[in-house]
Amino acid sequence: MSAGPVVRPTRATVLGGLLGGAATSAGIALTATSGWLIVRASERPVILTLLAAIVAVRAFGMARPFFRYLERVVSHDAALADLADRRSSVYAALVPLTPARLGRRSRSQVLTGVVDDLTDVVEAQVRVTVPVLSSAVAGVLAAGLAAWFAPAVGLVVTGLLLVLALGCVLAWRVESRSRDELLAARAETARIGDLVARQAGELRAIGAQDVALGWLEEAHDALRRAVRRQSRGRAGVAALVLLGTAAATVAAAWLVDPAAVGAPVAALLVLVPVAVGEALAPLVDTMRALARAQGSSARLDALLDQRPAVHDPEHPAAAAVDRPGDGPRVRLEGASASWTGGADQLAPTDLDLVPGRHVAVVGPNGSGKSTLLAVLARTLDVSRGRHTVDGTDVRDRTLAGVRADVAVVDDEPHVFATTLAENLRLARPGADDDAVRAALGLAGLGGWLEGLPDGLGTRLGTGGRGLSGGERTRLGVARAVLADRPVVLLDEPAAHLDHPTATAVLDDVLDATRDRSVVLVSHRAEAIDRLDAVLDLGDRPASPLTKE
Numbered sequence: 001m002s003a004g005p006v007v008r009p010t011r012a013t014v015l016g017g018l019l020g021g022a023a024t025s026a027g028i029a030l031t032a033t034s035g036w037l038i039v040r041a042s043e044r045p046v047i048l049t050l051l052a053a054i055v056a057v058r059a060f061g062m063a064r065p066f067f068r069y070l071e072r073v074v075s076h077d078a079a080l081a082d083l084a085d086r087r088s089s090v091y092a093a094l095v096p097l098t099p100a101r102l103g104r105r106s107r108s109q110v111l112t113g114v115v116d117d118l119t120d121v122v123e124a125q126v127r128v129t130v131p132v133l134s135s136a137v138a139g140v141l142a143a144g145l146a147a148w149f150a151p152a153v154g155l156v157v158t159g160l161l162l163v164l165a166l167g168c169v170l171a172w173r174v175e176s177r178s179r180d181e182l183l184a185a186r187a188e189t190a191r192i193g194d195l196v197a198r199q200a201g202e203l204r205a206i207g208a209q210d211v212a213l214g215w216l217e218e219a220h221d222a223l224r225r226a227v228r229r230q231s232r233g234r235a236g237v238a239a240l241v242l243l244g245t246a247a248a249t250v251a252a253a254w255l256v257d258p259a260a261v262g263a264p265v266a267a268l269l270v271l272v273p274v275a276v277g278e279a280l281a282p283l284v285d286t287m288r289a290l291a292r293a294q295g296s297s298a299r300l301d302a303l304l305d306q307r308p309a310v311h312d313p314e315h316p317a318a319a320a321v322d323r324p325g326d327g328p329r330v331r332l333e334g335a336s337a338s339w340t341g342g343a344d345q346l347a348p349t350d351l352d353l354v355p356g357r358h359v360a361v362v363g364p365n366g367s368g369k370s371t372l373l374a375v376l377a378r379t380l381d382v383s384r385g386r387h388t389v390d391g392t393d394v395r396d397r398t399l400a401g402v403r404a405d406v407a408v409v410d411d412e413p414h415v416f417a418t419t420l421a422e423n424l425r426l427a428r429p430g431a432d433d434d435a436v437r438a439a440l441g442l443a444g445l446g447g448w449l450e451g452l453p454d455g456l457g458t459r460l461g462t463g464g465r466g467l468s469g470g471e472r473t474r475l476g477v478a479r480a481v482l483a484d485r486p487v488v489l490l491d492e493p494a495a496h497l498d499h500p501t502a503t504a505v506l507d508d509v510l511d512a513t514r515d516r517s518v519v520l521v522s523h524r525a526e527a528i529d530r531l532d533a534v535l536d537l538g539d540r541p542a543s544p545l546t547k548e
């Protein structure tokens, strides 16, 4: 899926552009007719002859905010609706890419980036498409009106419009070029600053502090140069627009003959380039929004155009009906996997899971423990070897079918800003209160629940009750228990807990999942003695079950 073109006129943006054009034209007409009125009034005519112009000045003065308001309502309404639609479709496109195609950034970082980028792209409708259309409408009207009074002034205004268009192109080039340069320079400054701050002790110990400070100085210099280039570019474009307006005003004053058209009309014509320059100059600034939106759109496209790591087969096999126990038999035979399609991050691994069997997975950092869980949860497929469920290769089954058997508990279960009951029911919508209470009890949260003033209705998360690390982990376990899936994958559930809490939590987890197949990734020795087998991924190349 692509984020779509940045500038894409729709019915609403065209309507917004026309309304904006009416507002900008009213502003130009207000300046021009005011000039006419002031000069005509200085001739002290009969007051009645000025009435039409006075009414016109008032009408233009009121029309400008009126049309601007309508333009804002129409264009913002359309942009917000567009944002809602595009967010839904982008989230839907992100789901199949999660987690394998999202890189190593956390999901919240990915989501924050996507939300910001999408907002930039949608805002471009309001900040770029509408002003460009408005300016085009107002510019053409002003040039036509001036040409009607004096063709030469019409040509001058047309020339000014061309200068403004050139200013926009130059501004867009300045912004597009400086965007990448500034982003790279800022990232490099932050990276080296972080290194110097975090590793200060080590750098001092090896006498490399001055060298590192030199790198920081170089990074700052590069950032300064990038900012200076951008500022110079912006200043140059602003000067071009101002000089163009001044030159057009002088040219109009030189070309208009007050004796031929009368002093009031001459004043009106001389003021048209001033009014056009003033009303359309902000268009140059919209090029910042355009360049930013194009960068955001390119980032979104790069993310969303990826092929998901796993997908449904064309002709899925049916799930086994006669299972040996209460759950599936899951087997890995020489299974290896890669996140990127290159080198394997999980070396050939064997695993045999049957209901009631609890297996610990250990190994040093980066040995592929979480990758193994991703394979079992089918967010990643094996690159070699076999992954079967009840004898059927999982790639012949639907993703939903395989995942329906699996519950995953990671080291930081998310607590949503809603009630305790709703936080649990995410795992099994429709579960009644008794089932929710039972799951909390099995996860060791029974006593905690009794102490809550509002029981299951207690609000958690932002604005609600906070949870300790242990309570949070148990909440994740309670969700897995409530989900009632036969295979439970636990990714370092006790990672952030102290020793006694970790022991208690892991004991409760293993009791609560006694009849299920469990794979527990852990660096901690606390619970491992209670498990049926230990799979050591640090023990390469073979990966035997070392304890039976």
Ligand SMILES: Nc1ncnc2c1ncn2[C@@H]1O[C@H](COP(=O)(O)OP(=O)(O)OP(=O)(O)O)[C@@H](O)[C@H]1O
Binding pocket: 099, 100, 101, 102, 103, 104, 339, 340, 345, 363, 364, 365, 366, 367, 368, 369, 370, 371, 372
């Ligand atoms: N979503 C991902 N995209 C790309 N590479 C990844 C992704 N997740 C993990 N990796 C890489 O796969 C390799 C194995 O990582 P994995 O998280 O499975 O190891 P681990 O044994 O669980 O490590 P740790 O104990 O630090 O959690 C690492 O090199 C890691 O950088």
